Amino acid sequence: MIWVGVGSGRGFHPLQLGERAAQEAMKRLGKKKPDLVVLFSSSRIDQKQVLQGVRGITGDAPLVGCSGAFQITGASMEEDVAVVTLVSDAFRIRTGLGQGLRKDPRKAGQEAAWHACRDLKEKGRFFLAFSDGLSGKNDHAILGMQEVLGTSFPIVGASGADNFHFERSYQYYENQVLEDAVAGSLFFGNLAFGIGSRHGWLPLGKSRRATRVVGNILEELDGKPAVSIYEDYFGAGFYHGGEPLARHSLFYPLGLSLGGEEPILRQPLWVGPEGSLICSAEIPKGVDIRLMIGTKDSLLEATRKACEAALSGLAGRTVRMVFVFASASRKKVLGRDSAGELEILHRHFGGDIPIAGCYDYGEKFPLGGEDRLGQSVFLNTSLVLLALGE
Amino acid sequence: MLQKLILMIILSMVVLSNLFVAETFWAQSLFGFILILVLVFFISLILMDRDQRAKYNELKRAYEELDKQTGLIVRTDLELRKAQEELDKRIQGLTLLHELGQRLNRARNVENSFSFISASIITKLGFERSLITLFEEGMQRVGSQARVGYSEKEVQIIQEHLRGDRSLQEFLQSGKSLSVNQKDQVNSYSKKFSEIFHTPNFVLVPIVVKEKPAGFIFVGKGTPYDFVTEADREMVAILADQMSQAIENTILNEQLWQSHRELERKVKEATLELGRANEELKRLNKAKSDFVSNVSHELRTPLTSIKGYASLLSEGKLGAISDDQKQRLKRINEQTNTLTQLVNDLLDISRIESGRAPMDFQPVEAKALVEGPVDLLQPQIREKKITLDVHVPEKPVELRADREKMERVLLNLLTNAVKFTPSGGHVTVEITPQKESVQFDIADTGIGIETRDLQHLFEEFYRCDNAVRQNIKGSGLGLSLAKRIINAHGGKIWVKSKLGEGSTFSFSIPLTLKSTSQAS
Numbered sequence: 001m002i003w004v005g006v007g008s009g010r011g012f013h014p015l016q017l018g019e020r021a022a023q024e025a026m027k028r029l030g031k032k033k034p035d036l037v038v039l040f041s042s043s044r045i046d047q048k049q050v051l052q053g054v055r056g057i058t059g060d061a062p063l064v065g066c067s068g069a070f071q072i073t074g075a076s077m078e079e080d081v082a083v084v085t086l087v088s089d090a091f092r093i094r095t096g097l098g099q100g101l102r103k104d105p106r107k108a109g110q111e112a113a114w115h116a117c118r119d120l121k122e123k124g125r126f127f128l129a130f131s132d133g134l135s136g137k138n139d140h141a142i143l144g145m146q147e148v149l150g151t152s153f154p155i156v157g158a159s160g161a162d163n164f165h166f167e168r169s170y171q172y173y174e175n176q177v178l179e180d181a182v183a184g185s186l187f188f189g190n191l192a193f194g195i196g197s198r199h200g201w202l203p204l205g206k207s208r209r210a211t212r213v214v215g216n217i218l219e220e221l222d223g224k225p226a227v228s229i230y231e232d233y234f235g236a237g238f239y240h241g242g243e244p245l246a247r248h249s250l251f252y253p254l255g256l257s258l259g260g261e262e263p264i265l266r267q268p269l270w271v272g273p274e275g276s277l278i279c280s281a282e283i284p285k286g287v288d289i290r291l292m293i294g295t296k297d298s299l300l301e302a303t304r305k306a307c308e309a310a311l312s313g314l315a316g317r318t319v320r321m322v323f324v325f326a327s328a329s330r331k332k333v334l335g336r337d338s339a340g341e342l343e344i345l346h347r348h349f350g351g352d353i354p355i356a357g358c359y360d361y362g363e364k365f366p367l368g369g370e371d372r373l374g375q376s377v378f379l380n381t382s383l384v385l386l387a388l389g390e
Numbered sequence: 391m392l393q394k395l396i397l398m399i400i401l402s403m404v405v406l407s408n409l410f411v412a413e414t415f416w417a418q419s420l421f422g423f424i425l426i427l428v429l430v431f432f433i434s435l436i437l438m439d440r441d442q443r444a445k446y447n448e449l450k451r452a453y454e455e456l457d458k459q460t461g462l463i464v465r466t467d468l469e470l471r472k473a474q475e476e477l478d479k480r481i482q483g484l485t486l487l488h489e490l491g492q493r494l495n496r497a498r499n500v501e502n503s504f505s506f507i508s509a510s511i512i513t514k515l516g517f518e519r520s521l522i523t524l525f526e527e528g529m530q531r532v533g534s535q536a537r538v539g540y541s542e543k544e545v546q547i548i549q550e551h552l553r554g555d556r557s558l559q560e561f562l563q564s565g566k567s568l569s570v571n572q573k574d575q576v577n578s579y580s581k582k583f584s585e586i587f588h589t590p591n592f593v594l595v596p597i598v599v600k601e602k603p604a605g606f607i608f609v610g611k612g613t614p615y616d617f618v619t620e621a622d623r624e625m626v627a628i629l630a631d632q633m634s635q636a637i638e639n640t641i642l643n644e645q646l647w648q649s650h651r652e653l654e655r656k657v658k659e660a661t662l663e664l665g666r667a668n669e670e671l672k673r674l675n676k677a678k679s680d681f682v683s684n685v686s687h688e689l690r691t692p693l694t695s696i697k698g699y700a701s702l703l704s705e706g707k708l709g710a711i712s713d714d715q716k717q718r719l720k721r722i723n724e725q726t727n728t729l730t731q732l733v734n735d736l737l738d739i740s741r742i743e744s745g746r747a748p749m750d751f752q753p754v755e756a757k758a759l760v761e762g763p764v765d766l767l768q769p770q771i772r773e774k775k776i777t778l779d780v781h782v783p784e785k786p787v788e789l790r791a792d793r794e795k796m797e798r799v800l801l802n803l804l805t806n807a808v809k810f811t812p813s814g815g816h817v818t819v820e821i822t823p824q825k826e827s828v829q830f831d832i833a834d835t836g837i838g839i840e841t842r843d844l845q846h847l848f849e850e851f852y853r854c855d856n857a858v859r860q861n862i863k864g865s866g867l868g869l870s871l872a873k874r875i876i877n878a879h880g881g882k883i884w885v886k887s888k889l890g891e892g893s894t895f896s897f898s899i900p901l902t903l904k905s906t907s908q909a910s
Contacts, residue, residue, distance in 0.1 A: 011508070012508070012538070044513075044518070163518070163612070165612060165613055204460050204463065204464065205456075205457050205460035205461075205464075206453060206454075206456075206457045206460075232457075232461060233460060233461040233464040233465070234461075234464060234465065234468065235461075235465070240573070240614070240615055242614075243614075243615040244615075247615060251467075251468075251471060252464065291460070291464070293463075293467060333471075335474060335475065335478045336478045336481070336482070
């Protein structure tokens with residue numbers, strides 16, 4: 001049996017917001033102590049106070065989470081704080097933390113996974129991970145986790161976001177507010193879950209080949225400075241010097257043809273020296289890249305498909321809650337119609353199913369296709385749904 | 391192309407060399423033919439290749455052309471997206487301003503108005519920083535303030551800057567709003583305020599109350615890349631208007647509230663005064679009742695003695711008396727009886743008033759209440775040749791009443807009817823059962839009562855003018871006593887009369903006893 005509580009709130013009094021959201025989430029559990037607390041919070045409110053507010057109510061229950069541009073619940077896609085409390089007599093949860101993501105992402109990923117699974121006798125089911133969304137190294141962190149958990153072990157989660165400033169993102173682990181970290185929780189035991197992901201962006205314009213790449217820095221496309229892909233279409237000077245390119249690439253990410261059903265998306269965060277693009281994760285050299293464009297309809301269609309995929313993973317089991325990790329770009333593109341996304345979720349999973357998550361700067365998702373052998377990858381500008389059931 | 395040319399030359403050379411070494415005509419002809427074929431084949435191949443290349447180039451041009459058009463699509467999409475964002479922002483802003491306006495209209499005071507300007511409203515309007523300030527004493531002192539995205543210390547620094555600089559004062563007095571983006575700062579205000587508020591892109595609008603600057607609304611974007619638009623400026627200007635209106639309303643409300651308080655205070659004072667007067671009246675009334683009661687008691691004893699001695703004298707028990715003396719003694723006896731009746735009435739009134747005469751409620755038949763008084767008045771009725779009709783319902787009507795006192799009421803009313811009805815007149819008594827009460831009507835064809843007297847008729851010692859003029863005797867207490875007795879039964883008494891046409895006195899008594907109430 002799974003018991004889930006979700007609480008949320010809006011406002012500028014972080015301590016009260018944390019307390020009230022946690023109280024609401026705890027109320028649904030009766031007197032049970034949560035096995036896991038997941039916190040999502042806006043970065044513009046005092047992070048320590050909001051966590052203090054939550055911990056004041058949930059006590060020393062294991063806690064993970066990250067900051068989001070907006071927080072998502074079944075009631076609204078624009079909350080400042082959302083708290084999830086989970087208890088089950090069928091499955092168990094262990095948490096882990098890895099730090100120093102920007103310096104050594106692989107090690108940070110390994111540590112988070114290792115802390116969660118060490119001395120564990122039984123095999124885990126999936127790893128729910130939250131990381132720094134502005135590190136540009138999330139793909140390596142995932143590789144680190146896979147080195148501990150297994151190459152095809154499902155890793156799902158979000159990379160923290162801020163308020164579209166692209167300056168700082170936060171991760172929460174127990175009593176700590178962290179940056180540059182990975183906080184994860186390993187679920188093991190008798191648990192049904194389904195994962196679905198789609199992005200709905202469509203390729204536009206001609207394909208360009210990544211001719212020079214260093215890690216997550218895309219230096220040249222077709223032998224020209226990589227920023228030309230944007231300059232060619234938007235015109236030179238389309239962004240202001242020093243401005244994060246992410247403010248524009250939110251709407252127009254890059255699509256990498258890696259052979260899956262949809263191109264894998266990468267979001268350039270900054271324009272680097274000599275017109276290079278500093279991306280959110282590594283770009284394979286020689287890959288064909290196209291500019292992507294999204295419409296409200298195509299994005300909502302992707303939501304529908306992601307819901308169907310998550311439900312199909314549950315294979316008819318009863319849904320108990322749904323985690324939603326949606327790219328902040330979706331919020332920007334959908335604008336006031338983001339409520340339509342929530343409607344689709346309700347329509348597929350049921351109107352009263354607890355829903356929680358955040359608008360983030362990156363998602364983690366196990367690709368189901370044979371090409372990737374079910375390996376989990378880092379995604380951008382996508383929607384990832386994790387449905388828990390029994 | 392080059393490869394094809396080389397291959398053609400090599401093959402041609404091979405065929406040509408074979409042609410030269412061929413010994414027979416047929417062999418030479420064959421090699422010549424082959425040479426021609428090779429040449430034709432390669433020339434065709436070269437021509438086809440040129441055609442394909444032209445087509446390829448054409449396709450490539452089209453592809454590049456399409457890619458250029460992609461730029462157009464992207465730029466159009468970008469423009470549409472910006473327009474959509476602006477539209478969304480306006481819709482959301484207007485919705486918020488509408489909600490805020492409704493709340494501000496209900497604000498009780500300025501502080502209350504400020505409490506509605508929450509951080510979430512500012513952020514939903516698309517800003518991350520805001521400082522809303524109201525001045526007191528003509529811009530000399532900061533009064534109410536709401537801040538978002540600034541710490542208390544930051545606000546203090548801003549205030550210090552603003553105090554030492556006249557630009558804000560000048561700007562507010564201009565009454566105009568200011569919308570600034572760092573990239574296109576145009577005037578001296580823009581740069582100065584951008585520095586003071588530490589915000590590159592902002593909107594600053596004065597709050598004007600009664601045509602005087604009373605404060606300002608400052609809102610700013612969080613990063614240098616988020617620009618303020620004309621829509622932002624319009625929204626903030628609307629917000630400032632709403633604030634101004636709310637402040638004016640709260641000032642008016644405050645004045646109204648003060649007036650109400652003053653009025654309430656006066657009403658309270660008047661009520662207290664009336665209460666005190668009422669208490670004094672009660673005290674005086676009690677003193678009067680006590681006095682009447684005491685005097686009546688004191689009067690009864692000498693009256694009894696006078697009556698007794700008058701009787702003794704009249705009966706000649708104290709010596710023979712002349713007829714003249716007898717006549718005088720008879721007058722003394724009659725006057726003593728009248729005085730005793732007056733004293734008894736006064737005593738009863740004061741007893742009922744003070745609650746010292748409890749009612750003895752018993753079940754009684756309505757008809758029985760009338761019989762006694764009617765019998766008692768038969769001599770006068772006969773003497774004045776008055777016709778008396780008594781109408782009673784067929785079914786007996788039972789009520790709970792103090793029989794003795796009710797008979798007194800009926801005797802009083804019947805006595806009056808007989809007294810004020812001229813000889814040969816008509817008096818009717820009628821008992822009518824109602825739903826929850828029984829009504830008694832005593833009607834006469836007497837002299838009637840003037841309208842102006844009707845409202846005073848049940849007051850103590852009140853005597854109608856015409857009764858006085860016609861020298862009809864009466865104490866002026868009978869109807870007052872009757873009213874008190876009816877009231878004590880929870881009933882009511884009233885009169886209808888027209889001068890010269892007679893009067894009808896009516897009263898109704900509840901069938902079941904209720905708590906006593908005032909008669910109408």
